[in-house]
Structures are given as structure tokens and as C-alpha cells.
Amino acid sequence: MAARFGFLRSRTGDTVSWRLLTTNNRDLGxxxxxxxxxxxxxxxxxxxxxxxxxxxxxxxxxGSAGWRWRMSAGDLVVAVSSRDYQRRIQAKHAAEVVLVLLAEAEMFGMQQAEDGRGAGGIA
Structure with missing residues (x-):
């Protein structure tokens, strides 16, 4: 499995955020x-x-039936899961997969056209 970073503007257009996506655009974190x-x-x-x-x-x-993961560097949270998992073991496995994929993820869509229509989700 391979992954890439996708970049999105907020609805107001004032801020930008990143997501880690698989090749079929599944949001992992x-x-x-x-x-x-x-x-x-x-x-x-x-x-x-x-x-x-x-x-x-x-x-x-x-809540009573869900699990999430987050990744930290010291006290600073730098990545979070994009969904809840029904079981703790599923969340743990997903986090392990994300750690591997993060290290090799492509920085897709960073060379944006000035009109904002470049690849990677920034519009």
C-alpha cells in the first residue's frame, strides 16, 4: 500500500490542512x-x-464503543485518526500502518497554480 499527503483549504478559504490518503483516496489520518x-x-x-x-x-x-489514535512528538499532537474504530486492536493496527506509510508518503500537489486549481485538493 502506498500513501500521499492531500491538502485541503477550509470552507472559508482562510486555512489549510493535510490528510494522509491511500492511492484510492481513502483517508487514513x-x-x-x-x-x-x-x-x-x-x-x-x-x-x-x-x-x-x-x-x-x-x-x-x-464514547462507549469507539477508539481513536493520535500521534505525538513530545507533548505536541501531530496527527490524528480520521475515523473511529470499533475495537482497540483495530485502532492500534491502523496507527501502525499509518506510521509506516507516513515515512514514505508522497508530497503530492504542493506545486500549486496561482489560481488555486492545482492538484492535491487545494482549490
Whole structure:
């Protein structure tokens, strides 16, 4: 399985965020928040990719029947799951897969056209 970073503008167009996507566009994980511009977002995504091997995974409950993962560098959360998992073991396995894919993910769509219609989801 391969993955790439996808970049999205918020509905208001004021901020940008990243997602980790499979080749069939399945959303595996995402940034924990938004960034003021695409350069800052790209820098954050690049940092996560370069430091994937050093990230710590934490599994958390989401209500009575769900689990999520988050990845941290020290006290800073740098990536979160994009969905809930029914079982803890599923969340743990998904996080392990994401850690492997992060390290090799392509930085797709970062050379955007000035009109904002470039690849990678930024419009």
C-alpha cells in the first residue's frame, strides 16, 4: 500500500490542512488542526513524514464503543485518526500502518497554480 499527503483549504478559504490518503483516496489520518497557509501546512506535513519513526502513538476511547489514535512528538499532537474504530486492536493496527506509510508518503500537489486549481485538493 502506498500513501500521499492531500491538502485541503477550509470552507472559508482562510486555512489549510493535510490528510494522509491511500492511492484510492481513502483517508487514513490527518493533521490535528489547521494551518494559516499552504507553506506552513507543507512544512508541518514534511516534519511529520521525516519524524514518523519517532512519533508516539496513544489510543483513546471515543464514547462507549469507539477508539481513536493520535500521534505525538513530545507533548505536541501531530496527527490524528480520521475515523473511529470499533475495537482497540483495530485502532492500534491502523496507527501502525499509518506510521509506516507516513515515512514514505508522497508530497503530492504542493506545486500549486496561482489560481488555486492545482492538484492535491487545494482549490
Amino acid at each position: 490527518r493533521a490535528p488542526g489547521e494551518f494559516p497557509d499552504r507553506d506552513t501546512c507543507r512544512t508541518a506535513a514534511s516534519w511529520v513524514r521525516e519524524h514518523a519513526a519517532e512519533l508516539r502513538v496513544t489510543l483513546t476511547r471515543t
